[in-house]
Amino acid sequence: MKFASFEIDNAASWGLVEGDSVADLGGRYPDLKSAIAAGGLAEAAKSAAGTKRHPLAKIKFLPVIPNPDKILCIGLNYENHRKETGRSEVENPTVFGRFANSQTGHLTDIIRPKVSTHLDFEGELAIIIGKPGRYIKKSEAWGHIAGYACYNEGSVRDYQRHTHQFTPGKNFPSTGGFGPYLVTPDEVGNVGPLRLQTRLNGEVVQDTTIDQMIFDIPRQIEYCSQFTRLEPGDVIATGTPGGVGSRRTPPLWMKAGDVVEVEIDKVGLLRNGIADEA
Numbered sequence: 001m002k003f004a005s006f007e008i009d010n011a012a013s014w015g016l017v018e019g020d021s022v023a024d025l026g027g028r029y030p031d032l033k034s035a036i037a038a039g040g041l042a043e044a045a046k047s048a049a050g051t052k053r054h055p056l057a058k059i060k061f062l063p064v065i066p067n068p069d070k071i072l073c074i075g076l077n078y079e080n081h082r083k084e085t086g087r088s089e090v091e092n093p094t095v096f097g098r099f100a101n102s103q104t105g106h107l108t109d110i111i112r113p114k115v116s117t118h119l120d121f122e123g124e125l126a127i128i129i130g131k132p133g134r135y136i137k138k139s140e141a142w143g144h145i146a147g148y149a150c151y152n153e154g155s156v157r158d159y160q161r162h163t164h165q166f167t168p169g170k171n172f173p174s175t176g177g178f179g180p181y182l183v184t185p186d187e188v189g190n191v192g193p194l195r196l197q198t199r200l201n202g203e204v205v206q207d208t209t210i211d212q213m214i215f216d217i218p219r220q221i222e223y224c225s226q227f228t229r230l231e232p233g234d235v236i237a238t239g240t241p242g243g244v245g246s247r248r249t250p251p252l253w254m255k256a257g258d259v260v261e262v263e264i265d266k267v268g269l270l271r272n273g274i275a276d277e278a
Helices: 032-037 041-046 079-085 138-144 217-227
Strands: 002-008 011-018 021-024 053-055 071-075 094-098 110-112 123-129 145-153 176-183 195-200 203-209 235-237 259-264 268-276
Touching (some): 002 021, 002 032, 032 041, 123 195, 123 259, 138 217, 145 235, 145 259, 145 268, 176 268, 217 235
Parallel strands (some): 071 235, 110 268
Antiparallel strands (some): 002 011, 002 176, 011 021, 021 053, 071 094, 123 145, 123 235, 195 203, 195 259, 259 268
16 A cells, blocks of 8 residues: 655645555544554545545645654665765664754745855665554564655755764754655565665766665564654654765765655655755
């Protein structure tokens, strides 16, 4: 199953995506996070046949989870990216957070802030937590996942490098693309062999498979649940592979008018334009 969060006629809703339309399920639960928390995705999907449908071409995509309790990002989680940054090997995942308003939806613009021209792309697989938990064992981690989505963990590199803390460069409004859909695990299957590719203006800039992660998904869930309780709708952006713009010679920064795409097999294709902050 595929679910999307969206706006139609200036009202926010969510629904089940089938073909080129979405069944509006906003009458069942107020938002997708609420449906996940109630364990109601399958039940809501069964009712989709009797609900109003909207053409995908008519909706405005919102971030898959517009209102997560937490967005946890895993840094330096592919060996080729660790090497290109010159960072040392570590025994535990590098984790930092994003704010909800740093996200934007599919087919909406990622905003380059007026205080920087160093806007970089980071194509990633996002996981959406379905079942809450603390001290989750690796062997039980897959059972806590509601679904997967594409993520572009856009980074304002000069602000990221002002200190050793990542937070400022990762949280400018509307710099992180998240979408287009939450795709349930039964539809995705084994994520390891899935190909992740980022393209900037049609040129491939990142290309890997998910099994190249240093810390796999169960390890990420285990580790994050040790220092915080994972809640339904929480997002974990699982890390970006090598090829980021800041490590190229010369650097490759995103600019107004560019189009950036993150595509993951069986998960979807996230497309965003780049626009300058007004």
